[in-house]
Amino acid sequence: MSDTTIYHNPQCGTSRNTLALIRNAGIEPRVIHYLDTPPTRAELVQLIADCGVAVRDVLRNKGEVYDALGLADPKWSDDELIDFMVAHPILINRPIVVTPKGTALCRPSEKVLDILHQPQQGPFSKEDGEVVIDAQGQRRV
Numbered sequence: 001m002s003d004t005t006i007y008h009n010p011q012c013g014t015s016r017n018t019l020a021l022i023r024n025a026g027i028e029p030r031v032i033h034y035l036d037t038p039p040t041r042a043e044l045v046q047l048i049a050d051c052g053v054a055v056r057d058v059l060r061n062k063g064e065v066y067d068a069l070g071l072a073d074p075k076w077s078d079d080e081l082i083d084f085m086v087a088h089p090i091l092i093n094r095p096i097v098v099t100p101k102g103t104a105l106c107r108p109s110e111k112v113l114d115i116l117h118q119p120q121q122g123p124f125s126k127e128d129g130e131v132v133i134d135a136q137g138q139r140r141v
Helices: 013-024 041-051 064-069 078-087 109-114
Strands: 005-008 030-033 096-099 102-105 131-133
Touching (some): 013 109, 041 078, 041 096, 109 131
Antiparallel strands (some): 005 096, 096 102
């Protein structure tokens, strides 16, 4: 079993780029399609804590569900927002990656490079052509 896990949505370009960066480091992660297999409430709370970010940072603030539920309203507590994410996993921002070096919401995708325990094994460009790792193995900033 891999010691790296990605909470992945294959329909999301950022998530696909992050997964590709993990694989470019020679790591085959455990891939959790969180829309099909969402984290439990306890798991989600732990992921948010491990990311070291606010609950609203992990709340996806785009889409019909977010708008329909009126989640932009500051009246919602963190516990309520977590309940919404558990009930509607599409509200979980992605991808979240867990490695031995830490846990991060990898937006932008190259944020995953900070928590990978192995270096990139070759050049890498995002789907849109943006170079992240150049031919000399250097990270582009």
